[in-house]
Amino acid sequence: MIDKISADMVELDRFDLAILEILQRDNKTPQRSIAEVVGLSAPAVQRRIKRMEETGTIAANVAVIEPSHVRHEITVFVEVEMHSEFGATHDATKKSFAEAPEVQQCYYVTGEVDFILIVVVRTMGDYEAMTRRLFFANRNVKRFRSFVAMDRVKVGLNIALDPQRDRS
Known part of the structure; x- marks a missing residue:
């Protein structure tokens, strides 16, 4: 490879x-x-x-699933603030977020919070279980704040390209 x-x-x-x-x-x-x-x-x-x-320009070929068709009807945006952004604890937190099946996307960001997660779950009970596992059990998580989506207005990963622009 x-x-x-x-x-x-x-x-x-x-x-x-x-x-x-x-x-x-x-x-x-x-x-x-x-x-x-x-x-x-x-x-x-x-x-x-x-x-x-x-070369990795095409990162994956995947099927995009409509969450409601598989009963994952709740999308939650979560801001996570850490006590420390350095060391093995921080790396372990990144890894736990990346490996959590409920976490659809995870971004390490600048500003007042350290991470923004996009989470898709079946029920609020599932979301609560995830918060206990990822946030409450992690001593490096200072606080988190959740925003529940009321409607999926636009969802996608497309990047706006300009094929007419000559890049050579």
């Missing part, structure tokens, strides 16, 4: 950006269809996609 290349070493041209734009909308789009849209051959598209996967 090829090691991931740092972001500053990855050169993406307008074809790569156009391919990424299509794959962000639907990564099951046939390569021949992508080739027609971007003006390349299907084998060239295949090589570019493979390169972008190997």
Whole structure:
């Protein structure tokens, strides 16, 4: 397996950006269809996609699940403030947040709090159990604050790309 290349070493041209734009909308789009849209051959598209996967530009190919269809209807945004941001305890906290199945996203941030978590759970009981496990049991967690989403207005991970811009 090829090691991931740092972001500053990855050169993406307008074809790569156009391919990424299509794959962000639907990564099951046939390569021949992508080739027609971007003006390349299907084998060239295949090589570019493979390169972008190997370099880590394409981080994963996943199915995005509608939470309510699997009874995970509660989304909670959680701000977490730590006593200390340094040392093994902090690293262990990061790891526990990253490994928690309820935590959909975790960001280590600047400002008044240290982490912002996006949590998806079935019930408030599940959320309470998670808070006991991740926050109350962790002596380095100073406090946390929860915001329950009332509606999922827009959810996505797409990055706004400009395929027309020449990057070469």
